[in-house]
Amino acid sequence: MAVLSCLSVASCGAPAEEPLAAALPIVGGTPVPAEQWDSAVAITRRGLITCSGALVHPRLVVTAAHCVRGLDDPEALQKAFVHVGRGAEGGAARPTVAIARAVMHPLYRKASPEDLFGRYDVGLVILAEPLPAISTPPLLTDVVETREALAKAREMLLVGYGFRTPAEDGSEYGLKYAAWTHIVAVGRGELRAGGARADACGGDSGGPAFVRLESGAFRLVGLASRGPVPCADDTKPGKWSVLRETICWIQEESGIDLALGDLDCAPPPRSFQEHPEGESSSALCDAMENMGPGPARTLRALAAALGEPIAAGGLPDCQRIEGRLAATESLSLDNLALTDLSPLAGLAGMRRLSLRGNWLRSLAPLERLPDLQWVDVTANDVDDPEQVRRLEARGVTVVGGEAQLAPWER
Template identity: 30%
Template sequence: MHHGKNRHTILLAPFSLVALVTPACDPESEPLDVEVDAASGAVARDEITDAGRPVVVSHDELFAGLADPPPPPRIDLEPSDEFSAAIDEEGEAIYGGTTVSTCGWASTVELGGSCTGTLVHPQVVIYAAHCGASYSKIYFGENYQSPARAITPSWCKVYPGGEPGSGNDFAVCKLSQAVNDVPIVPILMGCETSILQPGRSVTLVGFGDADNGPYGIKRQVTTTVNGFDGDEISIGGGGKDTCQGDSGGPAFVKLADGTWRVFGITSYGGDCGSGGYYSMMHKGIQWFEQQTGLDLTPCHNADGTWNPGAGCYNFQTNPGSANDTWSGGCNAGAPSGAYSQTCGAPYQGDPNPNPNPNPDPAPCSGCTEYGGSLAGAGDYDQQPNGSYYQSTKAGTHEGHLVGPNGADFDLYLYKWNGSAWALVAKAETASSTETINYNGTAGIYTWSVESYGGSGAYELWLKNPA
């Protein structure tokens, strides 16, 4: 099982700032047959959610009596080993399918040796809540052991209470840098969702275990929709299915105009090959957009209303066989060259739209973006990514916070003095936009974003001496 970190335990005990990990899944090992009863499953799912409202503590309580922190974690491009075999046993992977050609289904990504996800925006990956939120890298390519590229997420979050069997097995990562050269298959929305009927042909994609090979190779299988159970959709069977390791991965469907949409999040199932259940992305779109602060539906509003923008254009007609190279950006796949009009009149604005617009520019050169969401007054996040960092030389530490309108968020910078965290800089205006530029000596530092009033998602850009 994944064991989620308690944020307040992290802050109160520096030796736990580095995520506790279980042994890595062995991609060569055989999948285990394990049953989890309802009570055990509920406990496990409670452990992997970050839904609990934090206890309000003062600064003195927060940093009092801390032990000496360990060395900062090593950062590299190796696959993550943060996941146990147990999560693979509960996951999903491709049966009855084939391997994917270079750049095929390029928006399907691998998460840390355990789960699969989908790039739905240049900065956003959607996957399953039961996969957890502790990911240091997201891998693009056809083989996660030799990825075409690896991108660091700014943060990953699971939907509060999200779990298999509920239709809300939702999780999302926001990337630290935009991936603008990989074509996006848009999320199925609005009137388009009516295409999901029993017997409809769909394609499942993932990196999981298979009947014809080991974990870690991107595979695809075409099968059909069986029907619905509440907010979940049942897909596959008869030997064509997902299996261990594909949890969080996508289900795609082709529309009448020849372009494709992504709609499913692989959640759970029985024996591999017998079919499984999937949460549907459009059911969680309001939460995804609230957390990321980004528009993930270029042709619709979050409620499904048709409202095409400049990005509602040029969608792929053959994303599974792109016939391109990663060095070339995988930006092929037979784009339609047309504005979409699946649910109404096409976009009438700029005749030269950019379907993958760049995000807002960073407020400082060379900054790294992080993000999160605060629940209300007294809530806080430690950054970067719930941890701290070490500067080996003197120089300027920059922090630029942008929070939601109407909120009052504050920004603090602390330095470890050998026995406790000392506050060295703060920004406490009556807004949610704060900036700190602190000229400090070498040492160990950490940032804290805190809500004095209000709630919502924020972005934080950080830069520090090497």
């Protein structure tokens, strides 16, 4: 952690009762006291702290992909450990637990130009033995919480074992430090934060970044990834991987249930091209019994927009909704944190649809609205510009389609 900057607890934005507030600091920084943020751990290789990480389950640490590079070699794996505790000045920290397996995200690419939505610099570490006594912070998965937490200018707490000076003085390295900073910009796969007052630095990679919600609860939102040299530069913020984007992969690859709640890890809906020729029936009532949280949220949003009640089971009467929609030509579903439009696929009669400010990655279901003439998809997360072009090729006016191509909020 390069520089800790808050001159007083109040300026850090932490309430007095918050345990960490006592650790926050004056310029030059103060270590995180023992027993605080125990879930922030270090990765050691050959006895030296090389990265930071976050314990998210008694058997699972998430870190940066580049921090586990080479650990597919059994010999290298034998020399790698996880350290739990305050670390050691100079970085020679004693190992706490061995590593059984380490995996890099399959889409991680080192040193390539940045992709549109970040570089998937996320890796996982399966521990040889569980660490059950440590409480793990909840992951940011809920879509509503995500909208609150991942916003420009939001305060973010960084924890790591890295260098504490931009010059990377070897004598100021290896102890667990924390600092508050601000989010500068948010993309789907990465966010930018940090500056001259506080930033991550060498050795902080994989270290957790937390956001405190209005409710006071902390959520793990990201992992330190990369940044300028020297670190702590106001003109060049650091980059953190947004954990929400890869958490489904982490759960699947580790085989550990992370209780992801509202997050829909189901595969994306089939595209228009994958449906049999001539199929035109509505998908609204299809597979109601097995509907995932994403489609279910869309169904509830449709019900609310049409003034239909929600049953005790949390879903509306889909037959009624379908009937109402058949007589609806225009609908607004703005800012509802929608992630999956598959219930809309196949609906006839819908001509205008506003979907501003949602969390949509795929517009494929809109290709199955035979009468659609106009749609507004401003401020979503559509990752394939071809989907917009296909809609336009069918004569649909797409508003905000180009905005999807900008990876960062400016």
